[in-house]
Structure formats: structure tokens, C-alpha cells
Amino acid sequence: MPTVVYGGQSYECGEQSVLDCLTAQGVPIPSSCRSGSCQTCLMRAIKGSVPEKAKAGLKPTLAAQNYFLPCSCYPEENIEIVLPAEGMGKIEATVASVEYLNADILGIKLHPSKPLTYKAGQFINFFRDAATARSYSLASVPALDHELYLNVRKVPSGLVSGWIFSNLKAGDTVTISEAAGDCFYVPGKPGQNILLIGTGSGLAPLYGIIRDALLNGHTGQISLYHGSYNADGFYLVKELQKLEQYHSNFRYTPCVSEGEAQKDYAQGMVLDIALADNPDLSGWRIFLCGNPDMVNAAKRETFFAGASMNDIYADPF
Numbered sequence: 001m002p003t004v005v006y007g008g009q010s011y012e013c014g015e016q017s018v019l020d021c022l023t024a025q026g027v028p029i030p031s032s033c034r035s036g037s038c039q040t041c042l043m044r045a046i047k048g049s050v051p052e053k054a055k056a057g058l059k060p061t062l063a064a065q066n067y068f069l070p071c072s073c074y075p076e077e078n079i080e081i082v083l084p085a086e087g088m089g090k091i092e093a094t095v096a097s098v099e100y101l102n103a104d105i106l107g108i109k110l111h112p113s114k115p116l117t118y119k120a121g122q123f124i125n126f127f128r129d130a131a132t133a134r135s136y137s138l139a140s141v142p143a144l145d146h147e148l149y150l151n152v153r154k155v156p157s158g159l160v161s162g163w164i165f166s167n168l169k170a171g172d173t174v175t176i177s178e179a180a181g182d183c184f185y186v187p188g189k190p191g192q193n194i195l196l197i198g199t200g201s202g203l204a205p206l207y208g209i210i211r212d213a214l215l216n217g218h219t220g221q222i223s224l225y226h227g228s229y230n231a232d233g234f235y236l237v238k239e240l241q242k243l244e245q246y247h248s249n250f251r252y253t254p255c256v257s258e259g260e261a262q263k264d265y266a267q268g269m270v271l272d273i274a275l276a277d278n279p280d281l282s283g284w285r286i287f288l289c290g291n292p293d294m295v296n297a298a299k300r301e302t303f304f305a306g307a308s309m310n311d312i313y314a315d316p317f
């Protein structure tokens, strides 16, 4: 009979679901519907694999990371499982370079001390000290880039971003966590159109996701809209324009929300411009990153324009 290892203990579930088995033994697992709908009991298998039925209804990005619903899971082999927040180990990394991408955003390259498994667009936690950490998204692509690449925006009086701007330099050793998050590209639907909308350093995960999709031979349209108050807020412009030259299915639209209209930029709010250009989003995959007000409005508006909730990936920050 397969065993389930959780928190260092082994359990034999017999005919019971993993959730029923654990809770019957007094193990506290958050849960609500217990029938595969609410996803409250979400867990992750770190050893062994779970039956496909236990992943039904999950976003492809969660299923790809071995997340599953213990309420619908009747294991066929031995598995070891954790709650979603557990299992993010810490590692050391050396700062390879720090450079200004614009007046408010630093590009930081890190060499992890051991190989880090991640997908472009996920985030790592960056520790200023043992008790103070913040999340930063990965703009790098494992198959293309030797280093981890972060874009950090300076937040006024920010504990961690302020410290990074004042102190971080090439050669420093820092502590980061393993990668997490479900905002990344999953291959498998190469012809699906993709819309990406970001503001400020919300470009970081999107830059990684775009290059990952192109590397995987994505053939559907890939449209990026990057919003800023003024033209000084844009960065990675040359890199994005170069991608546009080499890939006819990629389109980059920088959008300025304030000041005079200029020929190089679309004028207006980034979400309004993206939706005006793409009014029917049925069947599209959507990535939204950056300003929380923009991201939350964009989640709603892209859903109303036809995108399925399971195809909308968002990191508000």
C-alpha cells in the first residue's frame, strides 16, 4: 500500500483521500469544500507523483510544479508532500553586477552558489538580514542566462530596496530563497495568443516570460504593453526592440500616461491601450505584473474581454 510522508511522518491512506487520511490523524491541513473545487487544501508533492485526477482544475503552472488537491488524491505510489509555503530553501549567491536601468530601477545579476531550478517569471526572496526579506521576480531564462537577473525599483524609505540601492555591489554575498510562484510560461499551446501588461519593474517577469515563450518556439501573437508615467521610466527598450526585429509574432508597445504625446510611445493608460488594441481576448493567455491597482483592474477587464480565469497569471507589486 502506498505511503504518504508529511512533516517527517508516514501515513497509509488505504481507501481514503490524502486529506481525509491526514485530518483523521489530527494533522491540521487547511480545507473547505473537500471535493476538488475551492482549492483551499492545495499541497505540493516533493517526491513521487500524484494521479492526474488530483490536479484537475489547477492552473497548468501549478500542475507543472507538482501541486495537487489532497481531497481528490488517492496515491498510486509513495509520495512526500508539503504545504505550499513550505520547502523554500535558502541559498547563497554572489552579486555578479549591479547597473542602473533607469533612475529608479537597478538590474542585478546573481550567481547562485548551487544551481537553482526556476522558470522565468517566478520570484525569489532576497534577504537583507535573517528577518527581513522581499520578493523579486526573475527576468532571466534558465536555458539562456548564466546568472539570475532581477530588476529592483527603489521604493521611497523602502527597507530592502533602499538598502539594495545604497549598499549592494558586485562581489557581495547575499542570501536568497529558492524560486516560487505561478507566473510563468508553460509550453504546450504554441499557437495561443499571449497578452502581457506591466508597469515599472513589473517588466522583469514579463521580459523573462517573453524570451522563454520565444525560445520554446511559440508561434501565436505575443503582445507586450509596458506602462510608465513618462518616457524616463522605460528600460530594456533596445533589447525588446531587437526581439521585435527577430520575431515577427512579438510586438512591444511602450505606453506613457502623462505629458505630451510622442511618436515613439502610445499615449494613455497602459490597460486602456492594451484593451483597445485587443478587444476580444477569448482563448488568450494573459500575464499582468506591477502596480496592484492596474493588475487588479486588468484581471477583471481581461476576463470580461473573454480570457478564461485559468489563463490569467498575475503578480501585483
Ligand SMILES: Cc1cc2nc3c(=O)[nH]c(=O)nc-3n(C[C@H](O)[C@H](O)[C@H](O)COP(=O)(O)OP(=O)(O)OC[C@H]3O[C@@H](n4cnc5c(N)ncnc54)[C@H](O)[C@@H]3O)c2cc1C
Pocket (backbone or CB within 6 Å): 123, 134, 135, 136, 137, 138, 151, 152, 153, 154, 155, 156, 157, 158, 159, 160, 161, 162, 181, 201, 202, 204, 205, 315, 316, 317
Ligand atoms: C511576487 C512578488 C514579486 C515582486 N517582484 C518585484 C520585482 O521584480 N521588482 C521590484 O522592484 N519589486 C518586486 N516586488 C516588490 C518587492 O517585494 C518589495 O515589496 C518592494 O521592493 C518594496 O520593499 P521595501 O522593503 O523596499 O519597502 P518597504 O519597507 O516594504 O516599504 C516602505 C514603504 O513603501 C510602501 N511600499 C511598499 N511597496 C510599495 C510599492 N510597490 N509601491 C509604492 N509604495 C510601496 C510601504 O507601504 C511602506 O510605506 C515583488 C513583490 C512580490 C510579492
